[in-house]
Amino acid sequence: MPKKTPLSWLLLVRQKSRLIVATAGIAFADILMFMQLGFQSGLYDAAIKPHRNLDADLILINPQFRTLFSVKSFQRERLYQARALPEVKEVSSIYINTGQWRNPETRESRAILVWGVEPGKPSFKLPEVEQQLSQITLLKTVLFDQAGRPEYGTVADWLARSPQGLEVELSDRLLNVSGTFTLGASFAADGNTIVSDSTFLHLFPDRSASNIEVGLIQLQPGSDPVVMQQKLSAFLPKDVRVLTVEEFANVEKQYWAEGTGIGFIFGLGAIMGFIVGIVIVYQILYSDVSDHLSEFATMKAMGYSNAFLVRVLITEALILAVIGFLPSMVLAMGLYQITYSATLLPIFMQVDRAITVFVLTVAMCSASSVIAMQKLYQADPADIF
Amino acid sequence: MDQVMDQVTNQVLGQSSSQASAITIQNLNHYFGNGDLKKQVLYDINLIIQAGEIVLLTGPSGSGKTTLLTLLGGLRSAHEGSLKILGQEMCGASKEQLLKTRCNIGYIFQAHNLLSFLTARQNVRLSLELHDHYTDAECDRLVDEMLTAVGLGERLDYYPEQLSGGQKQRVAIARALVSSPKIVLADEPTAALDRKSGRDVVEILQRLAKERDCTILLVTHDNRILDIADRLLYMEDGRLVKDKTE
Ligand SMILES: Nc1ncnc2c1ncn2[C@@H]1O[C@H](COP(=O)(O)OP(=O)(O)OP(=O)(O)O)[C@@H](O)[C@H]1O
Ligand SMILES: [Mg+2]
Secondary structure, three states: OOOOOOHHHHHHHOOHHHHHHHHHHHHHHHHHHHHHHHHHHHHHHHHHHHHHOEOOOEEEEOOOOOEOOEOOOEEHHHHHHHOOOOOEEEEEEEEEEEEEEEOOOOOOEEEEEEEEEOOOOOOEOOHHHHHHHHHHHOOOEEEEEOOOOHHHOOHHHHHHHOOOOEEEEEOOEEEEEEEEEOOOOOOOOOOEEEEEHHHHHHHOOOOOOOEEOEEEEEEOOOOOHHHHHHHHHHHOOOOOEEEEHHHHHHHHHHHHHHOOOHHHHHHHHHHHHHHHHHHHHHHHHHHHHHHOHHHHHHHHHHOOOHHHHHHHHHHHHHHHHHHHHHHHHHHHHHHHHHHHHHHOOOOOOOHHHHHHHHHHHHHHHHHHHHHHHHHHHOOOHHHHO | OHHHHHHHHHHHHHHHHOOOEEEEEEEEEEEEOOHHHOEEEEEEEEEEEEOOOEEEEEOOOOOOHHHHHHHHOOOOOEOEEEEEEOOEEOEOOOHHHHHHHHHOEEEEOOOOOOOOOOOHHHHHHHHHOOOOOOOHHHHHHHHHHHHHHOOOOOOOOOOHHHOOHHHHHHHHHHHHHOOOOOEEEEEOOOOOOOHHHHHHHHHHHHHHHHHHOOEEEEEOOOHHHHHHOOEEEEEEOOEEEEEOOO
16 A cells, blocks of 8 residues: 555645744643643642642631631530540641731831641651741741732741741731742732741630630541541531542632632633634634635545545644644743742643643644634535546 | 446456556546536547557537546546556546555646745655655655656756646646656647747646556647657547547
8 A cells, every 4th residue: 555645745845934823822722721731730730739848638628618718617615525536646726817018128017827737747748848837936036928919928948048037927916037938929919927836825815725616637647537537427416527538629729729719710711712712713714715716625525535535624623732732822821930930829831731731732723623624625626627 | 226236347448448548438428417417518429549559639619528537537436437557447436446446546737736935846756655665765766856857857856836837737737747657648738839839738637648658538628749640539428429449
C-alpha cells in the first residue's frame, strides 16, 4: 500500500498566514481557558491551604461551620469526650478569630486571621511552625505569615534586622513577633498569624476558653480514619461534625464554589474561551474548504469518498489543536508566574489542568470541523465538469 | 415496475454486446429537475465505444455533452436506460459502485483543477493512492515516468501556480493516466489553452492513450483537434444525431 500524502498537513503549511492566524487564535482561546481555570483552582487552593496543613487524622467542627471567613464554634467539651474512645491518641484545640493588624510602618490597620493553638500539641504540619511553637508559649508572642498581603509590612525583613524580636500591634494589644512561617493569602484572609491559646484569649477577652473553632483528633497508629469517623459521629452528640481533613477542606471549597459566584464566573470565562476557539477554528476551516471547493470536488471525481475528505478536515483540525495548544501552555505558565508574583495566589501549571485544556482544545477543533464539514458536502463533482 | 423491466432488458442486451466494448449505452434518457420543472436533456442515446478508441464529441452549447460525460463518469447517477462502463451497469448503481467506477476512470477537466497546495508530483501521486496495490517505490517511479512522458521531467516539484496553463493541463493528463485507467473522459481540455499548447496537450493525450490501449471520450468545440479522433460524434438538443464513421 502506498504511503498517503499528508494532505491536511500540506494544506496547512502551504498557507502560512492562515496557519499563523489559526495558531494565534487557538492559543488565545487556550490561554483564556488556562487563566480562568488557573485562577479558579488557585483561589480554591489558597482557600483550603490552611485546612490541608492541619496536623490531624480527623477534624471536629460545628455543623454550621462553612468557611474560615465567618467561623462557628463548639464546646471544647466534645473534644475531650472523643478521648474516651481508645483509638483516639490525642486531641488538640484551635481557636480562630479575625484580628486587626497594624502595619508598624504605615500605621494602617488590616484584618488578619488569628489562629490560637496549643503550643505543646500538634497543630500545623508546616515545619517552620513546628520548629517555632516553643517560642509562642511565651505570652504575647506571635508567628507571622510572610506569604500574606504586602500591606501588613515587610515583617520578615524587620525581624531579620532585630533578632531579639519585633513589636507589633494586633487588635490594639502589643505583641512580639518571634518568627515567620509561610501559608499565604486566601479569600477568607489576607494573612495569617499563629499565637498560643493563652495569647489568643488575651487578644480577644470576650472569647470564652471553653468554645473552640476546630478540634484536631490524632488516632492511634493503625486505626482507619474512615471507620473512626463513623464511630465518633455515632458516639458524639449531634452538635458537632466529624470530618476527614480532605472533607474539611472541601467544606471550605464548596462554600466559595457554591455560596459565591466564583465557580460560575470562572466557569463562564472558560466556556467563553472555548466558544471563541470554536468560532476561530470554524472560520479557518470553513474558508479553507470554500477556497478549495473545486479541488475537493475534483478529488471526489477521482474516486475519493466524502468520508476520506472529512478525515482530512478532522486531521487538519487536530493538527491545529496541537500547534495552538503548545505555545499557549508555555505562555500560560509565564502568565501564572506573573500572577503569582503580583498576587501571591498559588497558581501553577498542573498536569491535570493541561490535560483538561488540551482535551477541550481537541473538542473545540473537532466541533469546528464538524460544522465546517457541511460545506464539504457541497463539493459536487458533477458541477465542476 | 418500468425500471425493473428496463433493467432486465438491459442485462440481456448488455451481455450480448459489451464484451469488447469499453462503453455501451442503450436507450439512455436523462432529466433534470422534478415535477413541473422536469426537463429532459438526453433523448434515447445509443452508443458503443470499443476499447482503445479515441472518440471526439462535439455539438452546440447546451446540447447535453457534459451531462452525458458526468453520467459516464459516475458523477451523476443515471436513471433511465442502460449505461455500462467496463461491464459495470451504472444505471441505478449504488453510491459505492459509482465511487468505485470513478477510481477506474481518468478525468481531465476544462480547468486543470489541480490541488494548489500540492506539487506536480503529489498531484499525480494522489490518483495512485486510491489503489492499494501499488508499493511506495512503484508510486514514485510511475509518477516520475508519467510526468516525464508529458514533458515535465524538469518540473516535478513545481506547484501549479509556478506552471503555465498548458503545463498544468499536462499535469492533469498525467494525473488522469498514471493509474492506467481503461477509460479517460475529457471535457473541453483545450478550451483554456492557446492554440499551440492546446495542440500539444491533445497530441500527448493521443500518444499516451494509444501506447496504453486506453479509451478516450473527449468533448470539444475546437475544430483544430478533430483529426486525432478515430471517430467523431455530434450531439444536438440532447440527441446523438450523427456518427461520422457510419
Ligand atoms: N444541474 C443542472 N440542473 C438543471 N439543468 C441542467 C443542469 N446541468 C445542465 N443542465 C441543462 O442541461 C442541458 C445540457 O447541459 P450540458 O451542460 O450537458 O451542455 P453542454 O453540451 O455541455 O454545453 P456546453 O457546450 O456549453 O458545455 C442545458 O440545457 C443545461 O441548461
Ligand atoms: Mg459542457
